[in-house]
Amino acid sequence: MEKNKPLSLLEKNVIAYHRKMLKDNTYGHNPETGDVTTFRGILMGVGKNKEDNSTQLFPSWWNGRILNTQEEINSAMDEAKSKGMKFPIYKNQQEAEQREKWIHDTYMTPDIKSGSYKKGIKIKE
Numbered sequence: 001m002e003k004n005k006p007l008s009l010l011e012k013n014v015i016a017y018h019r020k021m022l023k024d025n026t027y028g029h030n031p032e033t034g035d036v037t038t039f040r041g042i043l044m045g046v047g048k049n050k051e052d053n054s055t056q057l058f059p060s061w062w063n064g065r066i067l068n069t070q071e072e073i074n075s076a077m078d079e080a081k082s083k084g085m086k087f088p089i090y091k092n093q094q095e096a097e098q099r100e101k102w103i104h105d106t107y108m109t110p111d112i113k114s115g116s117y118k119k120g121i122k123i124k125e
Contacts, residue, residue: 010088011103014038017059017085018108022117026064035112036061041100043073046089055096056089057103 007015021027021037028036038059047054060067062076080087090096111117 007103008088010086011057011099013085013087014057014059014103015107017087019111019117021061022111028061028064028066036066037108037112041067053092054089055091055093056087057096057100058087 018037022035030036038061041058041060043056043058045054046056058073058077058080060073062072062079067073067076088096088099090099
């Protein structure tokens with residue numbers, strides 16, 4: 001998979017989630033890295049069986065905190081599903097990590113570095 005191909009519909013959901021955290025002022029702040037909206041969220045083993053290496057990109061920043069346990073992750077995934085929120089699934093962990101990094105570098109980091117969300121300015125699409 002090309003790391004800089006256009007965003008898929010489900011990848012756009014990742015960006016929408018990130019920007020909602022900024023808009024709603026529900027992001028976190030890490031003194032070392034700055035503001036946090038999705039943290040690094042990758043779930044391995046979401047495939048149909050052990051041979052299926054499908055990996056999902058799912059935010060580990062949820063409801064104002066980092067998900068730390070499998071129970072918290074499962075609860076967040078259930079909540080997302082109940083709200084109709086869907087996030088991308090890739091064929092393997094490597095592909096998911098490449099896309100996650102590209103999405104962060106291309107969209108999320110510039111949004112946060114601009115600081116425009118703190119000033120109430122609409123973030124450019």
